[in-house]
Amino acid sequence: MPEVRLSYDIDGDDFSSAGEASVAMKKALRQMGIEPETIRRCSVCMYEGEMNAVIHAGGGRAEVLVSPERIKITIEDDGPGIADVEAAMREGYSTAPPRVRELGFGAGMGLPNMKRCSDELDIETAAGRGTKITMIVRL
Amino acid sequence: MPDRQIFHSVKLDRDKCRGCTTCIKHCPTEAIRVRRGRAQIISERCIDCGICIRVCPHKAKKAECDPPERLGDYKHKVALPAPSLYAQFRNLDGADRVLAGLLRIGFDAVWEVSRGAELISEATRRALAEGSRPRPAISSACPAVVRLICIRFPALIPNVIDLIAPFEAAAIAARREAAEKTGLRPEEIGVFFITPCPAKVTAARNPLLLDRPVADGCLSMTEVYKRLLPVLKDIKDPPPLARSGAEGIGWARSGGETSALAPDRKLYVDGIENVISVLESVEDGSLSEVDFIELNACNQGCIGGCLTVENPYIARENLAGLLRGRKGSAAPAKPEPFAPASLRGAKKLEYEPIYEIVGDRAEAMEKYARIEELRKELPGLDCGSCGAPSCRALAEDIVLGKASEDDCIFRFREKMGGGAMANPDEFLPPPFRREEKE
Ligand SMILES: Nc1ncnc2c1ncn2[C@@H]1O[C@H](COP(=O)(O)OP(=O)(O)OP(=O)(O)O)[C@@H](O)[C@H]1O
Ligand code: SF4
Numbered sequence: 001m002p003e004v005r006l007s008y009d010i011d012g013d014d015f016s017s018a019g020e021a022s023v024a025m026k027k028a029l030r031q032m033g034i035e036p037e038t039i040r041r042c043s044v045c046m047y048e049g050e051m052n053a054v055i056h057a058g059g060g061r062a063e064v065l066v067s068p069e070r071i072k073i074t075i076e077d078d079g080p081g082i083a084d085v086e087a088a089m090r091e092g093y094s095t096a097p098p099r100v101r102e103l104g105f106g107a108g109m110g111l112p113n114m115k116r117c118s119d120e121l122d123i124e125t126a127a128g129r130g131t132k133i134t135m136i137v138r139l
Numbered sequence: 140m141p142d143r144q145i146f147h148s149v150k151l152d153r154d155k156c157r158g159c160t161t162c163i164k165h166c167p168t169e170a171i172r173v174r175r176g177r178a179q180i181i182s183e184r185c186i187d188c189g190i191c192i193r194v195c196p197h198k199a200k201k202a203e204c205d206p207p208e209r210l211g212d213y214k215h216k217v218a219l220p221a222p223s224l225y226a227q228f229r230n231l232d233g234a235d236r237v238l239a240g241l242l243r244i245g246f247d248a249v250w251e252v253s254r255g256a257e258l259i260s261e262a263t264r265r266a267l268a269e270g271s272r273p274r275p276a277i278s279s280a281c282p283a284v285v286r287l288i289c290i291r292f293p294a295l296i297p298n299v300i301d302l303i304a305p306f307e308a309a310a311i312a313a314r315r316e317a318a319e320k321t322g323l324r325p326e327e328i329g330v331f332f333i334t335p336c337p338a339k340v341t342a343a344r345n346p347l348l349l350d351r352p353v354a355d356g357c358l359s360m361t362e363v364y365k366r367l368l369p370v371l372k373d374i375k376d377p378p379p380l381a382r383s384g385a386e387g388i389g390w391a392r393s394g395g396e397t398s399a400l401a402p403d404r405k406l407y408v409d410g411i412e413n414v415i416s417v418l419e420s421v422e423d424g425s426l427s428e429v430d431f432i433e434l435n436a437c438n439q440g441c442i443g444g445c446l447t448v449e450n451p452y453i454a455r456e457n458l459a460g461l462l463r464g465r466k467g468s469a470a471p472a473k474p475e476p477f478a479p480a481s482l483r484g485a486k487k488l489e490y491e492p493i494y495e496i497v498g499d500r501a502e503a504m505e506k507y508a509r510i511e512e513l514r515k516e517l518p519g520l521d522c523g524s525c526g527a528p529s530c531r532a533l534a535e536d537i538v539l540g541k542a543s544e545d546d547c548i549f550r551f552r553e554k555m556g557g558g559a560m561a562n563p564d565e566f567l568p569p570p571f572r573r574e575e576k577e
């Protein structure tokens with residue numbers, strides 16, 4: 001069974017490059033003939049994950065595994081981790097500092113949007129141990 | 140899948156093309172390859188944005204329009220000037236002078252496209268009030284952008300407001316009005332759009348949202364400008380021909396369409412790279428708080444079209460002068476009665492999956508994996524000497540059977556020379572040498 005692996009670095013120092021992994025992934029998925037609506041859902045998952053890695057964790061790595069049945073997106077970082085995952089999943093919950101809010105982020109909608117756009121979402125995290133978010137979008 | 144487009148206004152002049160690689164690097168859809176010393180446009184990828192016309196150092200790309208002689212085919216000839224035409228003249232005292240000029244150079248009547256724009260603005264206000272569309276709503280006014288959405292951002296097709304273009308609204312209304320006035324049959328009336336760009340020529344020929352063309356032809360703005368310039372100053376006291384107001388004329392520049400709309404969360408974007416980056420953001424869901432987006436492929440909007448004459452920044456100022464009414468303003472007008480249903484598109488936009496690898500998913504995935512592998516093996520110089528815009532594009536072409544691995548001179552040298560070549564830098568141009576020659 002074929003499987004395609006795409007990997008991207010998420011640069012924590014370069015705010016303006018956030019979103020690049022999403023753009024590159026979309027291009028690849030389009031070429032592989034994935035349906036437009038599925039690509040859109042994946043792009044929300046990737047974009048929000050990238051933003052979180054940049055804003056809350058100083059950067060990280062993203063990996064996309066495409067198989068004929070599903071797309072698996074993993075975003076991993078070595079940041080501070082999420083202390084209260086349940087709270088973090090709530091709409092409107094955000095610990096983004098004012099500096100970030102001024103840029104228009106920090107509405108606390110990222111994780112809820114990732115959940116809404118994926119079929120499965122799993123978070124492995126602990127305070128001080130980084131965060132690994134895995135999302136599955138079925139084809 | 141909808142029919143692949145056959146006609147494109149943007150064309151290559153084979154005699155002028157020297158086979159340099161300037162255009163391949165600038166094309167936003169990677170539609171150009173150089174083969175056998177000439178550029179080739181991959182038809183289904185071209186969105187007629189005109190970038191390659193602008194960047195070609197040899198003027199080998201052109202925008203094909205209809206020859207003005209075509210006017211002779213009709214008994215009654217109506218000019219549909221895009222509002223960007225007015226912006227080509229400095230110190231213009233009003234649109235009337237240009238409209239009167241059009242009557243002197245061979246037209247029997249004029250119908251301003253800016254009036255069509257006002258009808259579309261009105262219809263857009265209604266469409267936004269309905270609120271049935273996903274946010275943000277996207278304007279359909281720039282045909283290059285609409286084609287881009289159809290090939291690259293299909294998930295956003297539902298966001299596009301399905302209204303016909305201002306020039307199409309003008310063409311329909313102009314023909315109807317002329318038939319009523321002259322008693323001629325519709326086919327005896329020639330309705331000609333004076334266009335600032337090739338994308339509109341292509342869209343006039345292959346309408347994006349209508350079943351069939353409604354204009355009889357498109358004349359290049361540059362061509363019309365040349366004919367107008369000598370006659371304009373001789374016109375004493377032009378009659379009040381202009382019927383559209385500042386709202387419609389303002390459509391000539393980026394932001395004009397947006398300023399006619401009520402919602403405060405709106406955005407206008409010009410320049411194809413900016414357009415692409417904003418569409419990526421819309422797709423990522425990071426602009427969902429915006430209600431309306433106006434997108435123009437050309438810098439500054441239609442006044443930046445590649446068939447215009449004036450520098451877009453000066454044109455913008457010319458237009459501002461005209462709109463301020465400092466030098467006499469166009470008469471304000473109310474949108475005229477027009478059945479709103481006919482401003483709605485008759486057909487739907489459809490995804491054109493031109494970037495998709497042909498075959499079933501497993502096959503596409505397998506080919507994609509090979510593209511990725513090959514891309515990593517290529518030198519990553521994006522030098523263009525293989526005729527593809529980047530090493531990545533060459534990798535795609537190779538796997539899809541449209542190019543060969545030997546097209547990369549670096550791969551080829553490795554294969555041929557290998558250890559046999561005494562100095563690995565031999566025969567390489569300076570940018571690619573590892574060491575400086577003595
Ligand atoms: N990778 C991460 N590392 C550490 N904390 C995180 C990470 N991702 C999310 N969080 C925490 O979870 C909270 C909620 O995340 P979410 O993405 O939903 O909202 P936000 O990023 O604060 O705002 P928005 O995504 O709307 O801009 C964040 O404020 C942050 O405290
Ligand atoms: S007109 Fe635009 S899309 Fe078409 S080939 Fe030229 S640069 Fe590419």
Ligand SMILES: [Mg+2]
Nearest residue numbers: 051052110111
């Ligand atoms: Mg977030």
